[in-house]
Amino acid sequence: MSNLKVDLDLVQKYNVPGPRYTSYPPATQFHDRVTWPELEQQIVASQQPDRDLSLYFHIPFCQTLCWYCGCTTVITTQHSQSAQYLQYLDKEMGMITRLLNPERKVVQLHFGGGSPTFLAPEEIRELGGYIHKHFKFSPHIEAGVEIDPRRMTRHHVTALREVGFNRASIGVQDFNPEVQKAVHRIQPREETENVINWVREAGFNSLNVDLIYGLPYQTLESFEKTLDQILELAPDRLAIFSYAHVPWIKPAQKILENALPTPETKFQILKLITEKLTHDGLYVYIGMDHFAKASDELAVAQKNKSLQRNFQGYSTRSGVDIYSFGMSSISQVANVYWQNQKELPDYYAALDAGKMPLAKGYILTKEDQIRRQTIMRLMCDLSLDYAAMSKLLGIDFPNYFASELNSLADLEADQLVTRDASGITVTNGGRLFIRNIAMRFDAYLATMKERRFSRTI
DSSP states (O other): OOOOOOOHHHHHHHOOBOOOOSSSSOGGGOBTTOOHHHHHHHHHHTOOTTSOEEEEEEEOEESSOOTTOOSOOEEOSOTHHHHHHHHHHHHHHHHHHTTSOTTOEEEEEEEEESOGGGSOHHHHHHHHHHHHHHOEEEEEEEEEEEEOOTTOOHHHHHHHHHHTOOEEEEEEEOOOHHHHHHTTOOOOHHHHHHHHHHHHHTTOSEEEEEEEESOTTOOHHHHHHHHHHHHHHOOSEEEEEEOOOOTTTOGGGGGGGGGOOOHHHHHHHHHHHHHHHHGGGSSEEEETTEEEOTTSHHHHHHHTTOOEEETTEEESOOSOEEEEESTTOEEEETTEEEEEOSSHHHHHHHHHTTSOOEEEEEEOOHHHHHHHHHHHHHHHHSEEEHHHHHHHHTSOHHHHTHHHHHTTHHHHHTTSEEEETTEEEEOTGGGGGHHHHHHTTOSSGGGSOGGGSOBOO
16 A cells, blocks of 8 residues: 545544554453452463463653653652662562463563663663563564663663564654754754664664654644654654643643644644655555554554554564563453553552552453454454454354444545445545544443543544
8 A cells, every 4th residue: 555645624523532442442441340369360261381472561760751751650860760670570570470381482572661771781681581580482572672762872772682672662753853842852863863773783673763743843844854854764663653632641741732733733744644654655554653664564464464453552463462560561361451550659569568569450241352353353454354253253243233334334435444245444545544443343432531532643
């Protein structure tokens, strides 16, 4: 697919609050009535030795707060805090691995944050040692780390490679100095280029760059300059996120309110991004802010209908259980989700008491499982084949979802989907609106507070 065109009237029409569907039901449905014994029962029941593992580690620390940030972070200049945190990650891993089949292999590893590169190089090695002590790695592991180029050294990159990382995701957001100053993140282009060069020299086999549009003082012209500079660096993937203004959750964002671009400017930037990146097949638009080169395994997996979606976004690894460690991290095993305590003292206190640091969770009903599969296949394959879905789910799919399928008439009229007797297909123009299309299959939306979600576009 190349030369994707963006209709700004439709963008305006469908830009409503909605879930990102990294899970179904969305995390807004998680509750504190789930007990650890209930979850443990599900974990123990899912221990087939051939079922692969995906591990996520939340490293919450940042030295300074970027004012646009919506992540769960701990802002500190005291590096002794991370040394203590690693001991607790080791303890938490030990409590989980007692329940796991030791033959299971890790095919995916991810460090997110915060800033994982807040850790000193020797701490990266130390955490890597703990992980290797507790888990067996597949020789074909996909190991990705989020990198903040500020305060980064070549020694960090070397340590990450030694631990087994082979994918890097570098936070840039915007190269414009005025925008950087406004969001409290000064990061000269040379600094970013240095780190990208180190990453490539160290033998990482995939490089992703993160950008954000909708930040203070961004204009169509200024963002195009940033985009052109990024394209000169030729990343394998780009994640270009719409800035989510949620000051009721993240009060620091109030600082930005007077300088944010108008919705019209933001939509123009979105149009620029999408049309420029997909022009002549430069990148494939995977969906949900993600672009990848046609040769990248994300694009290949989407073509082959083997793409997956989970709390780490789009993924090429199917049939994995996700075990996540650290404060606020979310795990997904079989038909349960659970989230750790969101505050560091609560996380530490639970582990000190010999308990799992469970804050809340969710056990899926049969109905949830059917809808989860439907939404995930739609988000990844950009189509739903009725016969294939009926077979996969053990239901008469068009009959089961008759009212949802009938509700797509307006989306079809706007040429976001096409429908026939065998299924529905998301059009090229409809890719931008995949969240809106998925929302038609969500049984919880009617009962949810809209304000709890970012806008869909």
